[in-house]
Amino acid sequence: MSEIFIGIDLGGTNIKIGCFDSDIKLISKTSVPTRADMGPEVAVDKMAETVEKLLADADLSLNDVTAAGIGTPGPAKYSEGIIIRSTNMPEFKNVPIRQMLSNKLGKPVVFDNDANVACWGEYAVGAGKGVDNMVFFTLGTGIGGGIINDGKLLHGCGDNAAELGHIIIHPSGRKCNCGQRGCVEAYASANSTAKRASEAVKAGAKSSLKKVLEEYGQITSKDVYEHLKAGDKLAKKITDETAEALAVLCINVLHTTEPKRIVFAGGMIAAGDVLLNRIKHYFNEHIWTLKKETVEICFATLGEDAGIIGAAALAAKRRSRA
Amino acid sequence: MSEIFIGIDLGGTNIKIGCFDSDIKLISKTSVPTRADMGPEVAVDKMAETVEKLLADADLSLNDVTAAGIGTPGPAKYSEGIIIRSTNMPEFKNVPIRQMLSNKLGKPVVFDNDANVACWGEYAVGAGKGVDNMVFFTLGTGIGGGIINDGKLLHGCGDNAAELGHIIIHPSGRKCNCGQRGCVEAYASANSTAKRASEAVKAGAKSSLKKVLEEYGQITSKDVYEHLKAGDKLAKKITDETAEALAVLCINVLHTTEPKRIVFAGGMIAAGDVLLNRIKHYFNEHIWTLKKETVEICFATLGEDAGIIGAAALAAKRRSRA
Numbered sequence: 001m002s003e004i005f006i007g008i009d010l011g012g013t014n015i016k017i018g019c020f021d022s023d024i025k026l027i028s029k030t031s032v033p034t035r036a037d038m039g040p041e042v043a044v045d046k047m048a049e050t051v052e053k054l055l056a057d058a059d060l061s062l063n064d065v066t067a068a069g070i071g072t073p074g075p076a077k078y079s080e081g082i083i084i085r086s087t088n089m090p091e092f093k094n095v096p097i098r099q100m101l102s103n104k105l106g107k108p109v110v111f112d113n114d115a116n117v118a119c120w121g122e123y124a125v126g127a128g129k130g131v132d133n134m135v136f137f138t139l140g141t142g143i144g145g146g147i148i149n150d151g152k153l154l155h156g157c158g159d160n161a162a163e164l165g166h167i168i169i170h171p172s173g174r175k176c177n178c179g180q181r182g183c184v185e186a187y188a189s190a191n192s193t194a195k196r197a198s199e200a201v202k203a204g205a206k207s208s209l210k211k212v213l214e215e216y217g218q219i220t221s222k223d224v225y226e227h228l229k230a231g232d233k234l235a236k237k238i239t240d241e242t243a244e245a246l247a248v249l250c251i252n253v254l255h256t257t258e259p260k261r262i263v264f265a266g267g268m269i270a271a272g273d274v275l276l277n278r279i280k281h282y283f284n285e286h287i288w289t290l291k292k293e294t295v296e297i298c299f300a301t302l303g304e305d306a307g308i309i310g311a312a313a314l315a316a317k318r319r320s321r322a
Numbered sequence: 323m324s325e326i327f328i329g330i331d332l333g334g335t336n337i338k339i340g341c342f343d344s345d346i347k348l349i350s351k352t353s354v355p356t357r358a359d360m361g362p363e364v365a366v367d368k369m370a371e372t373v374e375k376l377l378a379d380a381d382l383s384l385n386d387v388t389a390a391g392i393g394t395p396g397p398a399k400y401s402e403g404i405i406i407r408s409t410n411m412p413e414f415k416n417v418p419i420r421q422m423l424s425n426k427l428g429k430p431v432v433f434d435n436d437a438n439v440a441c442w443g444e445y446a447v448g449a450g451k452g453v454d455n456m457v458f459f460t461l462g463t464g465i466g467g468g469i470i471n472d473g474k475l476l477h478g479c480g481d482n483a484a485e486l487g488h489i490i491i492h493p494s495g496r497k498c499n500c501g502q503r504g505c506v507e508a509y510a511s512a513n514s515t516a517k518r519a520s521e522a523v524k525a526g527a528k529s530s531l532k533k534v535l536e537e538y539g540q541i542t543s544k545d546v547y548e549h550l551k552a553g554d555k556l557a558k559k560i561t562d563e564t565a566e567a568l569a570v571l572c573i574n575v576l577h578t579t580e581p582k583r584i585v586f587a588g589g590m591i592a593a594g595d596v597l598l599n600r601i602k603h604y605f606n607e608h609i610w611t612l613k614k615e616t617v618e619i620c621f622a623t624l625g626e627d628a629g630i631i632g633a634a635a636l637a638a639k640r641r642s643r644a
Contacts, residue, residue: 075613132479133478133479147578147579149471149476149478150477154471154579155472155580156455156471156579156580156581157454157455157580157581157582158580158582159580160580160613161578161579161580162577162578162580163577163578163580164577164578166573166577166610167574167577167578168491168570168573168574168608169490169491169493170492170493171491171492171566171570171608176610178610178611178612179609179610179611179612180573180608180609180610181608244493248490248493251488251490251502252489252490252574252578253578255484255485255486255488255489256469256483256484256485256486256489256574256575256578256579257469257476257478257483257578257579258477258478258479258480258481258482258483258484258485259478259479260479260480286490286493286502286503287501287502288488288498288500288501288502289500289501290500290501291397291482294480
């Protein structure tokens with residue numbers, strides 16, 4: 001009998017599902033629309049149907065499955081398996097998602113924050129493999145985080161640890177969506193990077209990005225990096241500010257949990273070495289001289305599959321502990 | 323036969339030693355000059371002699387001792403039991419202090435950073451008792467830190483986690499002794515608080531502290547709080563800046579390891595409620611509105627004995643694990 005693990009990444013738009021062997025090698029995967037408006041029961045039914053279909057396509061069945069893992073955005077009571085509410089899934093209120101899915105599949109289910117799950121994926125089989133102390137950041141709409149300490153996810157007293165995008169680096173600085181001022185997220189997420197570029201163009205900065213704004217009504221972080229590569233000075237300034245904020249973030253987590261490796265993920269790492277090298281540059285500029293730091297800063301390797309990989313790997317890990 | 327634990331706090335000036343029962347209740351304590359200039363062997367001999375004398379005075383002997391703990395300032399390889407070097411004890415270079423003391427006493431010895439040890443003391447029997455997720459700050463010459471995560475001290479990949487005074491809150495701000503700019507230590511340690519007050523007076527700020535500077539050539543943080551209580555406006559401004567920096571520090575550690583309680587210790591907490599209430603005020607002003615935070619911010623209760631208490635408690639803890 002095989003030992004198969006299921007990984008599920010529940011987002012507001014799509015549910016991604018993967019089927020993995022015991023080495024967390026992908027056997028098959030798929031994605032279905034969440035249809036969050038139809039509520040959690042419909043979504044859980046759809047997950048179970050999709051899992052069965054995915055297994056059947058690989059000549060497997062639920063009998064082969066050992067456990068499943070699922071990741072969702074917060075806020076949630078992860079230790080109790082409950083989604084409290086969700087910005088992108090308003091019908092999901094106080095949903096005991098872990099128990100619902102476990103009942104439907106007849107298998108143990110583990111449940112965690114989407115950033116923690118992706119962090120675990122990178123730790124298990126990606127850019128953090130074998131590094132028992134690591135910190136993980138996702139650079140997307142916001143900045144999510146995950147912390148591995150001595151080979152375990154750090155959860156905190158209420159399952160809300162590693163909200164690393166909301167570390168304050170400019171107490172009188174830019175307003176963040178969370179209500180704080182000067183969060184690193186207000187400077188260095190993909191959205192904030194794009195927003196700072198738009199603001200600068202609107203304020204009259206000379207830039208090739210002006211045409212983008214005129215033509216499309218907005219600038220994306222992708223535009224910023226493309227124009228940077230083409231030599232635009234404003235794009236370079238914006239990227240430098242993003243990289244500097246991320247470097248200070250790296251220093252702050254280094255002085256807190258002392259990771260051996262810091263892994264950046266999310267859409268914005270598509271910018272490539274131009275971003276990574278600037279982060280390293282500012283890290284070296286801001287870090288203390290008291291002692292030499294050897295932390296490695298790198299990009300994630302699992303791409304968009306990190307969520308399903310991490311969920312399956314977490315299911316396998318919990319299983320091995322039991 | 324009793325189960326006795328020894329706690330040692332090795333500082334540049336004095337060695338404090340305490341003798342504790344298995345509930346970490348103090349039986350007796352003493353303090354002897356370190357005489358760091360005479361080197362580590364003399365210091366270890368003195369520790370052992372003092373321990374024996376302390377035990378004899380309480381009608382006990384080394385036979386009653388289960389284990390000892392010792393705390394020192396860094397940098398050190400705590401897991402290997404070695405002091406790498408010490409600012410206040412220049413003769414102490416690559417000293418295998420744990421093994422040396424263990425050989426001399428014939429007992430197992432645990433060794434950790436002085437801030438970690440004090441943190442563990444507050445967790446074991448002080449202001450953090452029973453709170454398995456807590457963060458601890460000492461406000462002295464610098465700002466030291468300790469983190470308890472799920473009932474364990476968080477050490478990081480190289481025993482240098484919880485260097486919390488060097489979290490950067492103003493990347494272009496004041497220069498810190500560590501070489502970074504804008505560390506919270508450069509604003510809110512006892513020394514930095516005093517220094518900011520002196521700078522302001524020298525720059526012409528109107529304040530009753532001016533007389534202190536003229537008379538004694540310097541202002542201490544104690545002066546600042548005394549003049550604050552007497553109604554001095556500059557002292558209030560300086561205290562507000564200290565409290566605001568500490569509040570931002572609280573928020574940053576909250577978003578990283580999510581403690582249930584944050585405990586401040588060190589000489590500066592003698593300022594009392596006037597400081598604690600301002601920290602809480604700024605915490606509420608800066609914290610996000612995304613969700614209500616219930617972290618408790620309070621002052622330590624063990625005072626200057628935290629080091630010997632924590633060292634003994636750590637020895638007892640390691641013993642119970644073995």
